[in-house]
Amino acid sequence: MDPMDRGIRYTPGSSDKDWEQADTFLPASDNQKLEKKRGPGKVGIIVAVVTLAAVLALIIGLLVWHFHFHKDLKSQKIYTGSLRITNQVFVDAYENSDSAEFKELANQVMAQLKSVYSESPQLSKYYVRSEVQAFSEGSVIAYYESEFAVPAGQEAAVDQAVNSLSVNKFRRFEEKQGPLVFDHIVSSALDTRLFSKGRTSMRFTQHAKSSAEKIITSPGFPDKPYAPDSFVQWQLRGDPGHVLKLSFDTFNLEENCSNDFVRVYDSLVAVDKHLMEEECGFYSPSNPLTFISSRNVMLVTLVTNKEENFPGFRARVTQISQDSSELACGGKLSGTSGSFKSPNFPSYYPPNKTCQWDIEVPDGKYIKLRFPKFMVSTGSLNHCSEDYVQIVGKSTLCGQQPANTMVTVNSNKMTVVFKSDSSQVDRGFNATYEVFEPTDPCPDKFQCDNKRCVNPSLRCDGWNDCGDSTDERNCKCDASMIQCRNGFCKPMFWRCDGVNDCGDDTDELNCGCKSGEFQCKNNQCVSEKLKCDGNRDCKDGSDEDGCSRDMCKDSTFMCSNGKCITKPNPMCDGQDDCGDGSDESNCNCGKKAYTKSRIVGGQDADVSEFPWQVSLHVKNTPHVCGASIISEQWLVTAAHCVQDDAKIKYSQPGTWEAYLGLHTQKEKPKSTKRLIKQIIPHKNYNSYTYDNDIALMELDSPVTFSETIRPICLPAATDVYPAGETVTISGWGATREGGGGATVLQKANVRIINSTVCDELMSGQITSRMTCAGVLSGGVDACQGDSGGPMSIFSNERMYLAGVVSWGDGCARRNKPGIYTNVPKFRAWIKEKTGV
Template identity: 85%
Template sequence: RPTCDGTVTFLPASDNKKLEKKRGPGKVGIIVALVIFAAILALIIGLLVWHFHFRKDLKSQRIYTGSLRITNQAFVDAYENPDSAEFKDLANQVMAQLKSMYSESPQLSKYYVGSKVQAFRYVCIVNLSLTALDTRLFSKTRSEYSAEEIITSPGFPDKPYAPNSFVQWQLRGDPGHMLKLSFDTFNLEEDCSNDFVRVYDSLVAMDKHLMEEECGFYSPSNPLTFISSRNVMLVTLVTNEEGNFPGFRARVTQIKLACGGKLSGTSGSFKSPNFPSYYPPNTTCQWDIEVPDGKYVKLRFPKFMVSTGSLNHCSGDYVQIVGKSTLCGQQLANTMVTVNSNKMTVVFKSDSSQVDRGFSATYEIFEPTDPCPDKFQCDNKRCVNPSLRCDGWNDCGDSTDERSCKCDASMIQCRNGICKPMLWRCDGVNDCGDDTDELNCGCKTGEFKCNDNQCVSEMKKCDRNRDCKDGSDEDGCSREICKDSTFMCGNGKCITKPNPMCDGQDDCDDGSDESNCNCGKRAYTKSRIVGGQEADVGEFPWQVSLHVKNTAHVCGASIISERWLVTAAHCVQDDPKIKYSQPGTWEAYLGLHTQKEKQKATKKLLKQIIPHKNYNSHTYDNDIALMELDSPVTFSATIRPICLPTATDVFPAGETVSISGWGATREGGSGATVLQKANVRIINSTVCDELMNGQITSRMTCAGVLSGGVDACQGDSGGPMSILSNERMYLAGVVSWGDGCARRDKPGIYTNMPKFRAWIKEKTGV
């Protein structure tokens, strides 16, 4: 400031730096600013990527399909044709009305995109019906087809159907007719959540009109057939991104279906429309049965499969015996209903969705005073021979022939009042149903009880010898070498897990338990077989028919690799006329289903035959032989190998197994034309040995239905006894011998395959 003496002075500042000119930011400030800027930029980019790329996945796609009633418009035939001017004019009116209605609703307008009219039909539908379409039907590709005589999946039969596609066929017939859709070929992926066909009883994909959703394979011998309730039908094919299959071919025909009517006489039969294929929806049939005066009516259903409805209380489809009972669902074979009158009315009714196979029915008369002449009457009105009372077998089907029984000394008296054969005591199977036959089955002091109830000395436990027939005396023994009851990996490691092979899990470090697993898979998905039924095409693709050259079927065999078959040794034993042991004698038919259609199968000649050196022609012990083909076979849908069990596999008593073959369908009868199949159960070896008078060895397995009626027979020899494990079929046995066919208390005897696993490996390398 100026002073009196004219000089100028400066006042000192407390902080000289504060008086300096402001400088720009330092290096640290620049770095911090760049980091903050980069973070903000990354956040913005992330938000943009989420918004434009990922956010769409959070949206919920919905296509709604429904129907409504138009009350101020008369129906004309032109509305059946979507290309007609009348159809387009009315459709535009409907779409304009829907757009107006949705636009006026604040809650719906922001979601509404548009509408499309797919069809008009002359039907009364009360109220608006609106449902969300199955999300699997969403697709950018949408094709429509008019009704034709033949429809096929895109590319069929030259190539598989395309991935990620949605194709629909809108089928129309003449007014007053129904449409019949018959698939002569149907081969899709097994999982319906991936690829599927849906058939609707309408022209729009509404769940309330869904007849059935199908996937997998249907054999031409058991074709898939649907009938509509009117002259329209919708078929849709939906596929995902992978696992494409050949597809389908179907024929569309017009029919006029009639059902119901008046039936008379002393006996007769009737069935649901289209049985054994699917019955049509929205159908009512009534049969009025009248038999001669003074007689009563007995009704029997050999087959019964009727949809129960969503509430599962016959709220969907049903069969009503008027004044008596109402049936639905899947009933036991030969379910019976009787009326104490010479008249009976049967009504079958199906609703608008979810159809099933239907039923077959027979009726007959009975005397009011004697419903079962000279026979025992079951509670279900069935009549059986009095000698079958209290014999341990459920001959009635409802067990009334086995109730309130007084058992003799040769029978087990079960606590529930049932009698069972004494030889079933302590066999490891609960035959009584209340465990009476398995009580007090302990062993003596100093003895070990095997899992099959056999008793062996405690000294023999863990001695590295299989003293128990099931090998259970060696289970759980701690030592470094593999026990008989375990699996040895290719690298020598022991696996204690039961049946680890081909179960989809790598139990061995080297993966050897999951190698060689291209076996035992049926292509699609049900000695002679007494009491069986016809197999489907491709159901047993490992089944082989062995013929002496230029003659008929002689024995069966099983495919185990591209070159090798397994059969029975007794099939290849020479007799004075034919040298069965020579390869040149035979021709093998692979992929055969019907004996009269050998030209459709693959015929192979043999290079060599190897019967087991210890085969005994008197006892049938070691009844197994190998056949080498003269050239490898190419596997296909109907020609595939069956899996071989390990040497340590055990098939417990009571386990269900399948048998198949073209042998005689009754004892002393002729061979079957079409491949037969049946299910039987493994029989306890101790029980079987008693039944067969001590002729059973450890190289044999017994299986059957001891009440009789189901068995293998002449011509089935050498064929497979297969068992399902880990979703694959394994060769549990080879048809060997028996005492007659399907006799009561006489099971079939099969070669025990696990006993010969090492021998097969030695001879074939398989």
């Protein structure tokens, strides 16, 4: 029998003073010195005149500076833009900025720009220079930047004057003397973060030919971090009739986009009207950044500040024919069901794209359209006029819509139009459609306001099954439910648990505690045994008020200088509570290797999302249990994972292999493998009740931390995680009860359940060393094979090991939470055994 399939466990200043008032007279040794004199004398007059003259000169100087020089203080303003030259034909020499052909045409463009600016009163007096950065096909497009020295207070007027430049102004000039014919003019102010006099600037060019890939990397990658205080540009080109595809294989920048960032433009110059996206932070390979241009050009810029330099990026550049099926979208769809998606989904859709899908289902049927994922840019105007999805005659959608947003039409025909403008792209959408009967949109089910259909038995059961709560509104609750004043019903076991489940506090009114329970000041009830135990079991800490005890016993955080901290969760919160910094030491833990992931894609975790996750294998067998990295040489797991059975000595170190940095079980050779030196299960582990279900494993050799391998933070003994708090569980366990283990690391968010409520649900099997968490409506839980893995909580910008997956009654059953070892209760034991 699988050792993880037994019993009920998971397997797989000072104040002012009044002075006494007294007159003190000092004796004068020479009374004549105290007599008044008739006047200052000649020397005094001269000194006074000189002083007065100096003061007047200073005042005049300040006035002159203020009214003359201060008025002339100017700021540098750079505007970037593009012009299409319709009476020129593109030649290959225009790609080379050193060629005679490039210089000749560039000089003509700059001269014509200068003449146009000279006709504007707002621009002519502030104009400094222009520079042509590049040319591209179509007929010939010139990309330029123009510099102006603008006095303080005139910036808005100059912005307006530049933005009002039109084709007609260029054509009026052209009729006088201009040799070039312009149309399609785009210009905007350059982001001030993109230019700095003291910054190092570099520019690279690449031309993707045929189907070959071009590689671009941040300077120094992968051998060293990118340089500080730099501005790097990559001008990318493809052949005519093609677009460019940019795919980042590695992307690791500082998390704050105000400091370091990458910008991708649908242009060859950094003009905001063609900015596709600005990115920073970390993106895992399983959630890659991919962009497609609308033309055969693209610009990538990297801007860094003076501090905090990171590895950088590596990206592949390929060209795609504009006729390629990869870019195709729209068309006619028929049948009773189907699906479609935005171009390049789930990566960023290209700019300047229009797609139309015409859906027709059998006569007499209506159409229900559902969007599982929907992220369409709202652009600079922040409404649906730039990028949008329009269900013709029905509604227009943009922004980030809730998962499974639905739209229905009372017809057998539907037209869906997707449009993107020239800037600010997003991930896009996927959509499915299906038919329904006009007279019965939800056969044998309850129809939610959002058109979702749910089982009628879920109506008024206390759970938001619709997603918009319409199945829980205006309910008449039975005796087993709490009748909230706002019309909702909630399960009775949520009553008086210290969490406002109703939303109007109905479930927390008139609460009294049972015999053997202590009532907190916030009306929460906790066991009398928890009073004065050194832990804040009440959310307001009132169970510890007035207690006389040794504040520095093992259950509290003790500083290196002997000071004791009773504040909840003091470690690594950015505040030196100890005074010696010991509560802020050892904080290089719990940091995810990336900062964001807008496409989750079900329950698959991203690569390196949980770099402390370990997969434990019995030698030459598949995954058995999980574990968490807490230092270079120590792991935390569950004690029940290391209990012997008749066939296998799980308690012996030689039985095990630990795989660190693993994401997919099929990729074990790519991960870091370690053998086990010793195993330390808790001496009070009870194999019948699963109390004290925790164990330590020492690796045979230390590991080196990296993006894929790093420790999770350990909580302090005083840390308290109240009911209602969201925690994350992860592992390769079974994805359904009785099912097989997952290949890709899975993740899920669950909620901490009040211990009193949980004890009722689990028939009195919960001890103070256990934590309950789950989604009581069912469907989300840990399962066989997740045992020993982490239940983590996000606090102080880090992830902490709040619990260890221990046991449960089946998997993801309704009203059956998962049970986890309460790690704060074992903090002193972990430190005693490992020194961590």
